[in-house]
Amino acid sequence: MKKLLVLQSDFGYVDGAVAAMIGVALGVDDELKVFDLSHDITPFNIYEASYRLFQTVEYWPEGTVFVSIIDPGVGSERKSVVALTSGGHYIVTPDNGTLSHLATHVGIVAMREINEVEHRRKNTEASYTFHGRDVYAFTGAKLASGQIKFEDVGEALDLNCLVKLELPNNEIKENTVAGSIEILDIRFGSLWSSIPLINFQRLDPKHGEVFNIKIAEKGAIKVDMDIKYGRSFADVNIGEPVLYVNSLYRLALALNQGDFSKTFKIETGLDWTLSVSRKN
Amino acid sequence: MKKLLVLQSDFGYVDGAVAAMIGVALGVDDELKVFDLSHDITPFNIYEASYRLFQTVEYWPEGTVFVSIIDPGVGSERKSVVALTSGGHYIVTPDNGTLSHLATHVGIVAMREINEVEHRRKNTEASYTFHGRDVYAFTGAKLASGQIKFEDVGEALDLNCLVKLELPNNEIKENTVAGSIEILDIRFGSLWSSIPLINFQRLDPKHGEVFNIKIAEKGAIKVDMDIKYGRSFADVNIGEPVLYVNSLYRLALALNQGDFSKTFKIETGLDWTLSVSRKN
């Protein structure tokens, strides 16, 4: 067995919370190989958690177990689940929307509710605020180590009950493709849209061609400019904008060695839309 | 052997300091499994280092070796030691107060001074500022790998000489329990007090009951409010305060999806006290 366990949370690496989870996992099986996706998910931001899983899960070997704990509803009635993706990856998470992108873009083929009577660390019943340590890391470690199988997690759930956040709506018109600014490539301030390359290809774009782009917030235009479609940042001069296809095959906007988001004060979410049009 | 080595420091992960330590450890034994507790301890903050060890050590398998380097006195006469806890964990650290919480709440059963003639990397004698790399990571790696035993570290030290910081004083009165705001759950701004659940249980609290809480700085009241005692954040509306038992079984205060510390400008330390009283 590969015994790969990958952790994601909004806890930061600034205190002992992540280390407590890793310790618990290694207490289950000290041969586990534990990795971090990110612990700097914006606190309580389930949308971001969902996106970051989508961004990474497929690059990991089949059978890898992901534990994701962005859990503002800890202690509420949200279900604790393990989902199995079409690629054979397991996601241990509260079912609070964290599975939205994987369900939509990758595929969830089965989901089970964690039986907390069996899969909770002993003597933690008086602690209601750290399911990450007491239930999720513990259950994920048992699954990754092979001590339990997916079937042993708990009752199968109806996939129709999976909690899904609203995701962007992508449109194709004659000379225009549109979608939302879903998320930032944070460190570089590049805008990653929801518009897939296959939609954009309907416009038969050529590298070097200039397109008109419009960014709007709730319909109010914030940016309207002509931008070169490049393969990469280096196709434009330093400080210039470029329209490109990002590493997830979606349209994106960057300033070469600059920060598009800060420079033009663009944020992310369903309210922020991007349209890309062929120029006449 | 499990060969688990866990590192804590105030170096950040922003330069090469941590990676140099890990490289040194793997040079001792490349089968070591090296993990991070946190490297974002506030620079020079020994109290925080002590607390974060207390928060995590017990969740790790017996025999795990922790190396903690918050060492403002590097190059001074503070001793370099290895401590053995009652739970069978080893802590490699300067003896500068870093062991305070473990000594008080968990128990240190033996301590030895590192013999730097034997357990210092060769050819580093002209470097006086990076004991973390040259002595602590190196010694921790030898211990975790089984190349040396605890007895080989150096001379046994009298546990009465262990350097202890002053820790909070917890009080129980007829209808009130009190203690200090020891530390923050940083990313969420929740206040973690020193008041143990067993003290609070003397008030026979019920979930859903409202308690009066007072937070003072050096005796001056900063917050005086009635707060619901919940199991978790989700027991109150978003933005509302909740009194709860944290994952270390101590009383804590949070705003559901908010930041209690920033909202009410509350800091941490012995000067910041919390009292929780049954309402008449």
Next chain:
Amino acid sequence: MKKLLVLQSDFGYVDGAVAAMIGVALGVDDELKVFDLSHDITPFNIYEASYRLFQTVEYWPEGTVFVSIIDPGVGSERKSVVALTSGGHYIVTPDNGTLSHLATHVGIVAMREINEVEHRRKNTEASYTFHGRDVYAFTGAKLASGQIKFEDVGEALDLNCLVKLELPNNEIKENTVAGSIEILDIRFGSLWSSIPLINFQRLDPKHGEVFNIKIAEKGAIKVDMDIKYGRSFADVNIGEPVLYVNSLYRLALALNQGDFSKTFKIETGLDWTLSVSRKN
């Protein structure tokens, strides 16, 4: 085989980029031991990337493979290479200056251009912006796992073509040694100069002796003061400056438990020079 793979980038650990690279590496060989040098290199800062490799590579076991992706020119004509150091470490990187310090201070003995036809992940040819995942991590993993040898990477390159940044010029005069402020010990604000201990030893310094130091920006003096030469921070009172030899055997300046860089507004780079003179 040791199978050690160490990653450096300017991606941060704030999204899924690093985790995607680790997943790709483990997809090559799930027995790889993957570590982080730092992912908080200042975006696009090749000089910093070069320095951090110099700061850490030598502390790792022979045969360790480093993957460094600070790649503002991704998609341009910069070459993708693997360099072999005199110490037997491999560096997978764009050849954009990242190898400058290793080439100058450690020695590069061979370099090969990555054959991207053979060593690029399948089906990523339409992605031009994430060579870190699709080429560098993938090639580094194959090399670290032993699936390919250095000779299999691609064509050997002439070492004279290696791209080198300008590095500081160190001077020795009768009573003075001089160089540049190369970089910060970031978390503590200490200034790390380029002046090697062996140069300083020409002044026959004694610990406790006071030296005159001058810091200039483009020749304009910013700081002119007398500072004690100590072994470590603890040799001066809290808040006082100290001249010391850092962990890379170069002269450095710190404020004991303070921040020299912020206090005196000193930055880094070739324009920022330090001279240290024996007092008459």
